[in-house]
Amino acid sequence: MKRIYICILLMLSLNWACKKDSEFLDRKPKQVLTEEQVFGDEKQVLSLLADLYNRYVDFATPENWSSMSDFNEAFWSEAGRYGDFQNSGWGYGNWAIWDYGYIRELNLFIDKAAKNTTLDAELMKRMQAEARFIRASYYFELVKRMGGVPLILEPLTYDFSGDATYLQNPREKESAIYDFIIKEAEEIKPLLPKDVNTKSRATAAAALAMQSRAALYAASIAKYGYKTPQVSLSGGEVGIDAALSNEYYAIALKSAQEIISGSVGSYALYLKKPDNLSENFASLFYDKNGNNESIFIEDYKLQSGKVHGFTISNQPRYGAEEEEGGRINPSLNLAQSFEKLDNTFAPFETNTSTGEYVYYDNQTDIFAGRDARLAGTIILPGTTFKGRTVDIWAGYQLADGSIITGDDRGQQKTLPGKSLPEQVVGLDGPINGYEFTAQTGFYIRKYLDPAAGSGQRGVQSEVPFLRYRYAEVLLNAAEAAFELGDANTAATYMNEVRARAGLTTPLNSSQITFDRIVHERRAELAFEGHYYFDLKRWRIAHEVFNGANISKTEIVKNIGSSTKISTQPYGIWPYKIYAPGTPNDGKWIYKVVLPDRVTGADRFQLGNYYSEINNTILSNNPKIVKNPNQ
């Protein structure tokens, strides 16, 4: 028996060894694709490009809920995150990025696509343009956060000589990076499709939208740099010459107008639900069907692996599909900044001029008659999500002014004069320090997915993230026109955006001010990752976050001012009146509160304007200069 086995083994090994040595040693690897294989097949090139798209860096993304809601536009109702409201600001290293590995791969792709002769030339041109778009986008992200950076447009390769100094490049001027982005956008525009239905790949409109935003940022840094003269470097790596501002504003206006004119696709403001403008505004973010407002998006797809849990993290806690939610609680600071329908700013009316409470029949009455974007961006107490009314109320107030409330969601207590216990606090809170309840009295609505299952961990959400959308283009045009002294044009563009939000009384040209523009962008683009960069480029971040506490009387004043301080997120809590036999019984009152987990006040230091370049980078490349004030 044994002998037979040995014989078989021997025969097998002989068979193996029969191959020629050269063949045996020269086999193609099965787990690695060669360059010829990739650049010889359209599908392979596309998947390579898809990977580059997938690594696109956004400041705010629904995959990370907190990235969309910092800077006291919201309070974070999660036990582990209260510390962010108890410290006094942000570290110098926050928001820093420096991924030159990504840039190298983009450069390699561009280089190889340019030299490719096997595939369709038109296709290669488009893909090359797309990679250049992604590269310009990444340089845009770098310059926004770090200031001028080394501009590397060739794939660099180390020669292993032991001396890497030839790979060390100094930082470019901040304006040079912006110039590069503007020039790239101009050059790739004709190579990209003019198709309104292409959303998750670069189009001509996406290139123009990027150009417009970049030019606007450069222009405002040039114009408002005088406010923070210390935020600059002598080599121009940070700070842009004031004389250049008009030139940049003109570019921002021109490229925005090119989109508005319709020459690159028929983009328009989303208006599928004109009867309910708040609903309309909310659906703009989740409707993927013929949505002509979105220009360039990060798309997600159910059951594909590319999904996100934004709805899980932020769905109203009561009736949620998982035992969590409610993390982003928009602040009163943001909520009250939405205008009344007569274009005026006013706080929510909690008290009369004599100090009496204002009694409301319905919980939502206090929010009535305002900018439709208020209810489109924020889930207000008494409104619904997925058909369920959110249960946000802080307790009962008795006739003598005392409060009966609970410290658990929907806790029951016996009211005076009654025999049975009943619910005395909302199932959505607000309860101080109770995570996932609406600790400011609000939940976020923007980017919440109303589809069934979106709040389940096993399903998640396919709501896209809108990187560029038409309303922003209009606001870019409005701001650029205003800064160029053409307030009439500015008013026209701004009124378009405002009319969609139900503010149908147009603003005339004399009403367009810097404060108005600051406000409009904050209201329209809340929680989309713009607020921080806007405050930075206008050089007002250090005034808005000045490190001082805000008092209850101060928070409701000066609404609509661009430099109103916002160092702490406030809330507004509804209470039900319990006073049987009196006319106010069952009515609602509101109180302005500071959630008690908020103990710090944020200060934006001058060293926060541009993120710190870390010591490893400085040490590896002595030509890099540090950012100012750090």
Place this chain on the structure above:
Amino acid sequence: MKTKIKNILVVLLIITGFTACEKDNFKAPEIMFNGRLVYQGEKIYLEQDQVSFELWQSGFGKYAPIKSSFNQEGEYSTTLFNGTYKFVIPMGQGPFKWNMNANGNADSLLIELNGNKSWDIEVIPFYLIKNTTLSTNGENVSAVFDLEKVITGAEGKNVERVYLYINKTQFVSGNSNSNIAQSSLSGDELSGLSNLELSVDIPTLTPSQNYVYARVGLKIQGVEDMIFSPLKKLEF
């Protein structure tokens, strides 16, 4: 078999005994290097932990600073090894002028450490707060003080605001955690630089205490960090 395992264990023990000796046990730094910021012998008072400085030492792989900051008395203190260090206050830090080198960067000072060392750093502040009298009647705190413009001419800067801060603890500044009340005057409202007055009401203190700490602070236009008067404990 058993002896084999025993032998292996013994060998392992010896190996660990040898390897764990030297390299792992670095001595902790124990040389004290401390001092304060002064101008002609006068202390410069700052906000706690807001003005930073860096100590650089070359010769150890990648080049990176040891970072630290001054306390509100303008003092610093570090524990180091003996050696040669470069001391630098980064650009834009502090309410004072720091020398530049030819490239327009903050210039460094060479420090030779050979045993404990106390070393005062001489800087030129833009302003000094002088002759400060802080007093209280139990309801409010008032301050009378002079400002002295130290750097004049083209490099001189204007006053943005003067503040009077009070706090329950000895950390007193504009930081929200470091004051319970404040009052201020903008630079335009000042009549001159001497005999300036500020007053602030003492809010209800919980838990109650019969003292507060107070300081006067000065914000200079175009300078992020403020300069302060000496701290005073006021009892009532």
